[in-house]
Amino acid sequence: MEQTMELTTDQFIRDFEQTFNEQQQTLLQNATPTELFLALAHTIRQYYTPMWLERNESLSARQEKIAYYFSIEFLPGRMLETNLLNLGILDTVKEGFTQLGLDFTAVKNAEHDMALGNGGLGRLAAAFMDSLATTGYAGFGNGLRYKYGLFKQRIVDGYQVELPDAWFGSLGNVWETRKDHDAVNVRFFGNVYMADAGEGKLKPVYSNAQVLRAVPYDVPQLGYKNGVVNNLRLWDVEIPEEYELNYPTIADRRRVEDITAVLYPDDSTEEGKKLRLMQEYFMTSAGLQTIVKSYLKMGLPLEKIYEKVSVHINDTHPAVAPAEFMRILIDDYGMEWDAAWNATTKVMSYTNHTILSEALEKWSTGLFSFVLPRVFQIIVEIDNRYMAQMGAQGADYARVENTRIVRNGQVHMAHLAIIGGHSVNGVAQIHTELLKEDTLRDFYALTPEKFNNKTNGIVQRRWTQIAAPVLSQTIDKWIGFEWRNDIHALRALNDVVDNPRAQNDFWEVKQLAKKRLADYIEETTGVHVSTDAIFDVQVKRLHAYKRQLLNVMHIIKLYWDIKDNPEGDFTPRVFIFGAKAAPGYHFAKSIIKVINELANLINNDPEIGDKLKVVFLENYRVSLAELIIPAANVSEQISLASKEASGTSNMKFMMTGAVTMATLDGANIEIRDEVGEENIVIFGMTKDEVYHHYETHDYNARYLYDTDPVLHRVINTFVDGTIPRCQSEGSEIFDALVTYNDEYFLLEDFQSYVAAQARVSALYRDRERWMHMSMMNIANSDKFTSDDTIRQYAEEIWHLSLPHAGRHRAA
Ligand code: NBG
Structure with a gap:
């Protein structure tokens, strides 16, 4: 049953001002976002403390x-917005801040x-x-x-x-x-x-x-x-x-x-x-x-x-x-x-x-x-x-x-x-x-x-109501508010996935989120990206089994495609990475270096222009995920089948309308079961095929490298000086892929990945088809609520x- 705090905007303003005065002893207008954040947090503490005491009492009594x-x-x-949302006073507080002439977003961002x-x-x-x-x-x-x-x-x-x-x-x-x-x-x-x-x-x-x-x-x-x-x-x-x-x-x-x-x-x-x-x-x-x-x-x-x-x-x-x-x-x-x-x-x-x-x-x-x-x-x-x-x-x-x-x-x-x-x-x-x-x-x-x-599962409230407020309002508009309390009500969206006006609304929502991210990208990296391009995102820890490198290989392939045929018809893409590597994980750090140098090469090539951009966003973390995920068109979940136990960002992307580029690994399989084969893009080996290689020891990366001219050229790009300033990292990668027989089978999955990516480009150009896919993902994401998992x-x-x-x- 829904129980929200009864709190009027006026009451909130009084409580907040009082706490602020006691704590900070300065004028509201002079306060830094951090000082405002502290006062706000303490106001909220006063709101929930009686509930906390009561909860402890009732647990021991019973x-x-x-x-x-x-x-x-x-x-x-x-925690600020989560606490406000869960108390049912997020909108009240935002409104209070507006009335006080204060910038809520700046205050929220002051929380570490x-x-x-x-x-x-x-x-x-x-x-x-x-x-x-x-x-x-x-x-x-x-x-x-x-x-x-x-x-x-x-x-x-x-x-x-x-x-x-x-x-x-x-x-x-x-x-x-x-x-x-x-x-x-x-x-x-x-x-x-x-x-x-x-x-x-x-x-x-x-x-x-x-x-x-x-x-x-x-x-x-x-x-x-x-x-x-x-x-x-x-x-x-x-x-x-x-x-x-x-x-x-x-x-x-x-x-x-x-x-x-x-x-x-x-x-x-x-x-x-x-x-x-x-x-x-x-x-x-x-x-x-x-x-x-x-x-x-x-x-x-x-x-x-x-x-x-x-x-x-x-x-x-x-x-x-x-x-x-x-x-x-x-x-x-x-x-x-x-x-x-x-x-x-x-x-x-x-x-x-x-x-x-x-x-x-x-x-x-x-x-x-x-x-x-x-x-x-x-x-x-x-x-x-x-x-x-x-x-x-x-x-x-x-x-x-x-x-x-x-x-x-x-x-x-x-x-x-x-x-x-x-x-x-x-x-x-x-x-x-x-x-x-x-x-x-x-x-x-x-x-x-x-x-x-x-x-x-994931806390869908955070990834929609907090991270994607405009998306949330658009969902309200089409199916009402019930989904905010009962996520399974989201399924009602299935009825409108082919409605042209609904499609248009959800398209606009995504464009807004992309604009917000594009601004951040420009601000933090200086790279200008166009929101007309497909935003193709891979954010997660950097690990060989997650195969960020396969993504890189595909980007190199696209780079050569454009260089070979600058006038060709090309669906523009922005590839966005975010990943931390364990400090002692040398190979992972080499991949980060190569991504950044490849990004420099591509982003500064006038012949490439807006057709292709590569961005590595530093310091990936939850709050950055909240900015990135709602802006994605494509969610890269490309681990070697059998290696990613589940994945959870895959679920967040799904619920905010990205289409998953997936191997049959972890929870990707269950995502496919929910959205249907036609609304996800699957490629690569199955877990049984991977295990077959383990059993027969028949995998031969060098053979693939020698016989597939596209692969050959892509892999050589790591070592032939095309990508500047990463000679040792490039040869480390070359060795991992060819000399040491490619532990995570990137070479074998490469062509299937390239074909799947081409499919994505074609689908994206068909806006109706694409919006159908995107909205099917949102509409059928309720299975992955952590509320049900925890039950x-x-x-x-x-x-x-x-x-x-x-x-x-x-x-
Ligand atoms: C990780 C898996 C992910 C999974 C999360 C949460 C470890 C040891 N495992 O696939 O790699 O989603 O756990 O279960 O961090």
């Missing part, structure tokens, strides 16, 4: 089961993105927070309060340069509240031995351990117009007062602060590994300790904790959770092993987000037992019991051996998460199938009942009770 989503990343981006995540995984976690509050389920987040989020990317001479992202700035995080009373201690290092605890029991005794204090900062998560406020808890590290003498110098203190200093953009370095493990354990231990404490306040038996608590392990980073939970139950609360294990496996569940093996974390037993000696003992015990139990059941020995936790001197975190929990899910149908038949096939054979699929998690994995929307109180 002893409701709570799911805790443990994730090392949360990527909400900016909360970028505590790398990409899809972190953004999904943030989406789930929004959707949990919106559906009304009691689902709380648990993560780290990094001082520095994902690095800020600058492009200098075509190269990526990484700068620290001091997102706190000097302002702090306006949305958070420090909860000192919930602080707990977390232990690292030292020695552990077992001592007599009386009554025939043993207890662990620690010596020389490092004890650190974990302090939570809570960030409220508002539901959409329902008065519900959930909590995202982020942990920070401090030195406990009683141990202060151990840290006499500033350098000593800094080493401790490092634990929550920075979000890891990758973990390929040795010294980074220890810190990363400490981060993972720190947030997991602190979260679990407080969860147990707050459960016990209800006065219920600890053996039954699974009836009131679920803990979700988002990818392997918090996968130490089952072992740490066992430690807490046994060491801290004296539970017996079997009862503790029963509770643990019922509490824990795990999502896998990739089949790429480098992302399934493994720790050397040496490092692990050094950092977490007691937890390591428990893991070894879990592993031994697992072997014994499986042996007793007569399970296939090789299978059990492949699935054990401690193996060949390594601790396999995914294995711990699976054995220590009751559910494993992939994030799109094809991904879950691959987990079952390949990546985790031995687990699937042993415990098929644990496996299930939960296709990812499935809540019902099928966490077994939460039906949502009970909090009563709403106006401030």
